[in-house]
Amino acid sequence: MSYIEINNLWKEYGDQVVLERINARVKKGDFITIVGASGCGKTTFLKMLLGTESASRGAIVLDGKPIPAEPSAERGIVFQRYSVFPHMTVLKNVMLARELEHSRLLGMLFGAKRNAAKKEATELLERVGLGHALNKYPHELSGGMQQRLALAQSLMRKPAILLLDEPFGALDPGIRADMHALVLDLWKQHQLTIFMITHDLKEGFSLGTRLWVFDKLRHDPQAPNAYGARVTYDIPVGQADRSLYRQLDRQLESSGLPATPA
Amino acid sequence: MKKLINQHPNKTARWFLGLLPFAILLVLYLIASDARLTENPNDKLLPAFATFGDAIYRMAFEANKRSGDILLWVDTASSLTRLAWGVGISALVGLLFGVLNGTIPFLRASFSPLVTFLSLIPPMAILPILFIAFGLGELAKVMLIVIGITPFLIRDLQQRVLEIPAEQLIKAQTLGASTWQIMLRVVLPQVLPRLIDAVRLSLGAAWLFLIAAEAIAADQGLGYRIFLVRRYLAMDVILPYVLWITLLAFVVDYGLKKISLWCFPGSTA
Numbered sequence: 001m002s003y004i005e006i007n008n009l010w011k012e013y014g015d016q017v018v019l020e021r022i023n024a025r026v027k028k029g030d031f032i033t034i035v036g037a038s039g040c041g042k043t044t045f046l047k048m049l050l051g052t053e054s055a056s057r058g059a060i061v062l063d064g065k066p067i068p069a070e071p072s073a074e075r076g077i078v079f080q081r082y083s084v085f086p087h088m089t090v091l092k093n094v095m096l097a098r099e100l101e102h103s104r105l106l107g108m109l110f111g112a113k114r115n116a117a118k119k120e121a122t123e124l125l126e127r128v129g130l131g132h133a134l135n136k137y138p139h140e141l142s143g144g145m146q147q148r149l150a151l152a153q154s155l156m157r158k159p160a161i162l163l164l165d166e167p168f169g170a171l172d173p174g175i176r177a178d179m180h181a182l183v184l185d186l187w188k189q190h191q192l193t194i195f196m197i198t199h200d201l202k203e204g205f206s207l208g209t210r211l212w213v214f215d216k217l218r219h220d221p222q223a224p225n226a227y228g229a230r231v232t233y234d235i236p237v238g239q240a241d242r243s244l245y246r247q248l249d250r251q252l253e254s255s256g257l258p259a260t261p262a
Numbered sequence: 263m264k265k266l267i268n269q270h271p272n273k274t275a276r277w278f279l280g281l282l283p284f285a286i287l288l289v290l291y292l293i294a295s296d297a298r299l300t301e302n303p304n305d306k307l308l309p310a311f312a313t314f315g316d317a318i319y320r321m322a323f324e325a326n327k328r329s330g331d332i333l334l335w336v337d338t339a340s341s342l343t344r345l346a347w348g349v350g351i352s353a354l355v356g357l358l359f360g361v362l363n364g365t366i367p368f369l370r371a372s373f374s375p376l377v378t379f380l381s382l383i384p385p386m387a388i389l390p391i392l393f394i395a396f397g398l399g400e401l402a403k404v405m406l407i408v409i410g411i412t413p414f415l416i417r418d419l420q421q422r423v424l425e426i427p428a429e430q431l432i433k434a435q436t437l438g439a440s441t442w443q444i445m446l447r448v449v450l451p452q453v454l455p456r457l458i459d460a461v462r463l464s465l466g467a468a469w470l471f472l473i474a475a476e477a478i479a480a481d482q483g484l485g486y487r488i489f490l491v492r493r494y495l496a497m498d499v500i501l502p503y504v505l506w507i508t509l510l511a512f513v514v515d516y517g518l519k520k521i522s523l524w525c526f527p528g529s530t531a
Contacts, residue, residue, distance in 0.1 A: 070435065071435035082429035083429055087452050099447075100434075150433075
C-alpha cells in the first residue's frame with residue numbers, strides 16, 4: 001500500500017471546477033515538485049494536503065486513513081511569507097515546537113527540559129546556517145534567512161510530510177540555489193516526504209524525485225470554469241530529456257506561467 | 263527657494279512655534295481679564311493671576327475649614343481611583359473577550375453582534391439605570407466608565423487578532439499547538455502591545471464618563487468640585503482644576519506610552 005493515496009479528487013467552488021479527477025500514489029520519501037499556470041489549483045491541492053481545504057469529491061488517504069481535516073503536527077508547512085512568529089527571537093521560534101509538545105497547559109518549558117529544547121533548536125539552526133542569529137527577531141533577517149528559519153521551525157516537530165508553497169519565490173536566484181541545497185540536505189537527513197509548489201520549472205527539474213504538472217486538459221471557451229486542472233505529467237526527475245523540458249516550458253508559457261529563466 | 267512642503271523648522275524654531283499659540287492665548291487672557299477687572303473689580307468670569315494663586319493655595323495646601331481635608335488631593339485621589347478601576351476592569355474584559363472573539367469563530371458569531379449593539383448605546387443615556395441598579399456610590403461611576411469603553415476595547419482587540427496572518431495560526435497548528443496554546447503563545451503576546459494602544463485611545467472617553475458621573479452624583483472628585491463651585495461662578499477654582507485634569511490626563515497617557523515602549527520595544531510605531 002502506498003503512503004499517500006489520492007483517489008479521484010475533485011475541488012469545486014459552486015460552478016467553478018478547480019481540480020478534477022486527480023489520482024496518484026506517493027511513496028514515503030518522495031520529493032514531488034508541482035508546477036502549473038497561476039490559478040490552476042496548485043495551492044488548493046496543497047491546502048487539501050494541509051487540511052485547510054476539503055475535497056468536494058474523492059479523498060486523500062494517508063497511511064490507510066483519511067487525511068485529518070485540520071492542520072496537524074505530522075504535516076509541516078513553509079509558506080512564501082508570514083511563516084515565522086514576529087514576536088519571538090529566532091531561537092524561540094524554533095524552540096516553540098518542543099514547548100507546545102511537552103507543555104500542554106502553558107506552552108512553555110522551564111529548567112532542564114528548556115535547556116534540552118534550547119540545545120536541540122540551536123543545533124538545528126546551526127545546520128540551516130542561522131547559528132549566528134539566534135537572538136535576532138525575524139524582521140531583522142533577510143528573506144532567505146527567514147525562510148531558513150521557517151524550515152528549521154517546521155522540522156523541529158519532526159513532521160513526516162513537509163509542504164512547501166513557493167517557499168523561495170520571493171528570493172534572489174543566488175540565494176535560491178543555496179536554499180535548494182539546504183532543502184535536499186534536510187530531505188535526506190529527516191527522511192521527509194515533500195510536496196513543493198514552484199513557478200520555476202527549472203527548480204522543479206533539479207529538485208526532488210517527481211515533477212507534477214497541473215494543467216487543464218479540456219477547455220470550453222464558452223464556460224472557462226467548467227473543467228478543472230488535472231495532473232497532466234508525472235515525470236520521474238532525472239529520467240527526462242531536454243526536449244521534454246523545452247516542450248513543457250513552451251506549454252506552460254502559453255498557458256500563462258511566467259517564463260523560466262534560462 | 264524650496265517649496266513650502268520641503269521646508270522644515272529646526273529644533274529651536276519648533277519649540278518657539280509650538281509655544282507661540284500658548285503665549286498668545288495667555289496674553290489675550292491677561293488683556294481681557296484686565297479690561298473686565300478695570301470695569302468691575304468684583305468680576306468673577308476672568309480672574310486675575312493673583313486670584314488664581316489664592317484659590318490654588320486654598321484648594322491644594324490648606325485644610326478645608328468644614329471637612330478638615332485638603333480638597334484638591336482628596337478630589338484627585340478619588341477621581342484617579344475611579345478611573346483606574348474603570349479602565350483596569352475594561353482593559354481586562356476587553357482583552358479577554360477580544361482574544362476569545364478574535365480566535366474562536368463560534369464565540370465571535372455569538373458575541374460580536376452583541377458587542378456591536380452595546381457599543382452603539384450612548385453610555386450617558388443609561389447612566390440613570392446605573393444609578394438605579396448600582397446606587398449612588400463608587401460602583402455606578404466605575405460601571406459607567408466600564409460600559410463606556412469596554413465595547414470599544416473588545417472590538418479593537420478582536421480586529422487586531424483577526425489581522426494576525428492566517429499563515430501564523432496554521433503554522434502553529436502544524437507545530438502541534440492546541441487552540442489554548444495558540445491563544446497563549448501566538449495571539450496574546452501579539453495583541454498585548456495593542457491593548458495599551460487601545461487603552462490610550464479610550465482614555466479621553468474614560469475621563470468624559472468619569473467627570474459626567476461625578477457631576478451628577480458624588481461627594482468628592484475633580485468633576486464633582488468643578489460642578490459644585492460653578493454655582494458660585496468660581497472661575498478661579500474651575501480653571502486650575504481643568505488644567506490639573508489636563509495635566510493628569512497627559513501624565514497617564516505618557517506613562518502608558520513609556521510602559522508600552524519598555525515592555526514591547528519595537529512593536530509600537
